[in-house]
């Protein structure tokens with residue numbers, strides 16, 4: 001996946017761990033120095049998709065030096081995810097008209 005010209009690879013793992021979140025739920029992880037996004041495949045599809053949107057925003061935030069706080073990233077994640085789903089459902093209904 002291309003993020004601002006950086007070729008990110010997306011990995012899915014059901015054993016995703018983060019030293020910063022020892023007991024917390026980790027849906028995804030972004031390593032901007034390695035151009036690597038990890039998604040926790042132990043969770044359902046919606047969580048995997050929102051995690052991917054979230055981690056891409058984290059990558060943009062880092063590479064573009066936006067300095068967005070985490071709450072802003074979470075709001076963008078939810079809004080952009082809903083927009084993608086809306087566009088997908090529009091595509092579905094257009095074919096049925």
Ligand SMILES: [Zn+2]
Pocket residue numbers: 054058070073
């Ligand atoms: Zn985050």
